[in-house]
Amino acid sequence: MxxxxxxxxxxxGYQLIRLIENVFFEYPGCVMDVDGEIPELRHIQxxxxxxxxxxWVAERARRIIGCIGYTPLPKRARTPRGIELKKLYVERCERGNGLAGKLLRLVEDAARTHEASFVELWSDTRFLPAHRFYEKRGYLKGDDTxxxxxxxxxxxxxxKKQLES
Known part of the structure; x- marks a missing residue:
């Protein structure tokens, strides 16, 4: 399909919660408290x-298998405009087929449309495969935690990744 x-x-919302909860289960100590910590999942749009x-969501046979979003960063005087990537998740059995890359390109293309010069994100220190994914695509890990x-x-x-025009 x-x-x-x-x-x-x-x-x-229900399917997003299921997707992200399944990803969290892959990492010891990651728990999901939708109402207390990520209530936006219930009304994501x-x-x-x-x-x-x-x-955005990626679907196969009406089942959500991936997701990603972004929000613009506040514009500060004399600083470049940027966006923050949010919630890139792909179901384990769907990884390795280029879906995460397609989702990431959506955000990077949206950033360029909004004349942003960079994309930034924060990623749990336990999500090592995600870190490798981002680094392969030009994202540099900063010193900040x-x-x-x-x-x-x-x-x-x-x-953070600097975008080319």
């Missing part, structure tokens, strides 16, 4: 639109 990518709808962002003080005791690495 063919994979299709489309803008997310608020009604996708509305929440991203409020922040002038976009969110941040703690989320969540139930998973998450610490995240910072990544």
């Amino acid at each position: 063919r994979v299709s990518i489309r803008p997310a709808h608020d009604s996708d 509305t929440e991203f639109a409020k922040k002038d962002g976009e969110f 941040r703690e989320l003080f969540d139930q998973s005791d998450t610490v995240e690495f910072y990544f």
Whole structure:
């Protein structure tokens, strides 16, 4: 069956929760508290639109198998415009087929459309395959980390990619 990518709808919440929860299960200590930590999953389109962002889902046979979104970063005087990549997840059995790369290109293309000069993201320190994926695509891991003080005791690495015009 063919994979299709489309803008997310608020009604996708249940499937997004299932997808991300399955990814979290791959990493010891990662727990999912939707209502306490990521309630935006229940109304993903509305929440991203409020922040002038976009969110997409990838489907196979009406089952969501991947997702990604972005939000613009606040514009600061005399600094380049950027966007933050959010929630790139692909079902384990769908990895290695180029889907994550297609989703990432959606965000990078949207960044260029919005005249952003860079894309940044934060990734859990445990998500080593994701780090390799980003680095292969030109994202540089910075020195910054941040703690989320969540139930998973998450610490995240910072990544950034400068976009060519």
